[in-house]
Amino acid sequence: MTQKNRSLTLRDVSEASGVSEMTVSRVLRNRGDVSAATRDKVLTAAKELGYVPNKIAGALASQRVNLVAVIIPSLSNMVFPEVLSGISQVLEDTELQPVVGVTDYLPEKEEKVLYEMLSWRPSGVIIAGLEHTEAARAMLHASGIPVVEIMDADGDPVDAMVGISHRRAGREMAAAILKAGYRKIAFLGTKMPLDHRARKRFEGFTEVLAKSGVEVVDREFYSGGSALAKGREMTEAVLERSPDVDFIYYSNDMIGAGGLLYLLEKGIDVPGQIGLAGFNGVELLQGLPRQLATMDACRREIGTKAAEIIAARVNDVEKDGLITLAPTISFGDTLRDT
């Protein structure tokens, strides 16, 4: 309990309990044979001193680090905490521990964060997206540890991959919208150079529209700010510019919700006069006056699958490393279900 300033070591516990450091180490790690008597002695001494093992030294000596680097663009997007929670849940049953790095959607920052994390020699990497700088891909490749790229399935992974095809998600939503009879379709989303997955959805979306000779009649992009408010503003702007719009496809549920609230306030018939759809299926939004049409991005499942792959590979178990999940459309109350 009494503490100078230098933190305790095995030696301190060893001296306090009258056995060798090695034996203390064995007790604390529950490894090898130790008599019940010494075990108690050691544990008591350790507790009394308030000893906390030094994982840095332990990791260096054993060449094993039970950390998994998880690299994601943002924490405020809600999507990522959900993925994280899937990862944590699976890793909880192992000796592995997730460590999160945030890139703010910036490739250079991603590279930097990755470098930092790799310098701790983690047991695996879970990283969002398939697009990385050349250097980042090289590092991942050279690291020699399991790597799972998540959230996206449109592209070539360095190693393993768990995600959905956003192109397909865009295509399916477009198909559903067309099938429901909407033709004057607008798109509202984030500025996309940063967000490859939003871009791919948009590409898939326009591709299917084009096949039916339909073009997006209006579009609007935002960045930053409160998504709900932005959805409201952008919707207002679009309706002003293009009053004949009969459907709005939002690149995420949050701005979709803003749009929905706005339209309801204006007394516009949803989905009769105007249909709406978002993307992600965020649970957060249950409780809106109407349920927004959306597409589940399988976030939690992506997290669990990715963690399972890492856990398996760390234990040298072979495991399928290319998983494409199928997002399911949910019509909610804002898209006529035909």
Place this chain on the structure above:
Amino acid sequence: MTQKNRSLTLRDVSEASGVSEMTVSRVLRNRGDVSAATRDKVLTAAKELGYVPNKIAGALASQRVNLVAVIIPSLSNMVFPEVLSGISQVLEDTELQPVVGVTDYLPEKEEKVLYEMLSWRPSGVIIAGLEHTEAARAMLHASGIPVVEIMDADGDPVDAMVGISHRRAGREMAAAILKAGYRKIAFLGTKMPLDHRARKRFEGFTEVLAKSGVEVVDREFYSGGSALAKGREMTEAVLERSPDVDFIYYSNDMIGAGGLLYLLEKGIDVPGQIGLAGFNGVELLQGLPRQLATMDACRREIGTKAAEIIAARVNDVEKDGLITLAPTISFGDTLRDT
């Protein structure tokens, strides 16, 4: 680029560039005098090999770890990512790096997470709340590193503290509500044994009401699920049970928003017939049909202040370590501003 399976060491770079390991180390850390020629040689070799320094070894040797443990209850609460972002922003300008641990509001898990993090010998700890297990407090104390407890100011910190007084927040909200003339007041919130800050707000709240001879006429608690939907459900339940309620105080903005949407749908006059208030001032919710009355919890500022304290202490700079921020009430459109 070519990689066996064992990762590279200084020795590899040293051999590749024909200088000693020490010199390589100096170049890579930008420390000490190295001629421009050797510097180039070394950097080239390092890049070519794809060398990533081993921080584990470095940390052990130098007895310095530039990590700051940040321990919070949850990532899905929105409040915490905001605090985190404040922390990151400040640490970005230093050599320190935040590492996040999540406790799920469970004291035992907090203790476990803390133990894990301390075993990596971080340079500092930022931890939410003032309530911890005895063992956790002991560990914090014994660690000998700067500790900042955040979000709360009602209690005694182990070391430093940055937060608001939730009791006071509750009191002020109660005063504002009474002043506006409401008397039949209901409280909706989370099940509180877990959430000390919500509990303290409630305590402060009832305390002021009591002084005016007012008692909460109804209350309801939830846990889990979509906060928006819960707010809606609970509001409905309360109105059914206590139709004469004229004000509802929610323990967070999200359930408040759910209640707001419900009341508007029902055509109830807000804030005439029923007033509403939440807590937190989440930016997310700008964009609701009406702006919910709320109280800013200074989340971002808490993050920055806490990080500044850690940064200062790490560099042995003295700095005031007891900061109580003042939350400000924002009346929005759901509380009559008298």
Place this chain on the structure above:
DNA sequence: TATTGGAATGTTACCGCGATCAGTTGCGCG
């Protein structure tokens, strides 16, 4: 020319722990 000092580089000794191997006991069994 001898001396000095600083820049550039190398050498040595750990950092705190775990893998490995080497004892030391005690006990059952032939």
Place this chain on the structure above:
DNA sequence: CGCGCAACTGATCGCGGTAACATTCCAATA
């Protein structure tokens, strides 16, 4: 009675770096 083995404990070495000190070399100075 001694052998073999299991149960337990300890000593040594090295993981991959860095701090601190030692050395080399050469230009500037007296």
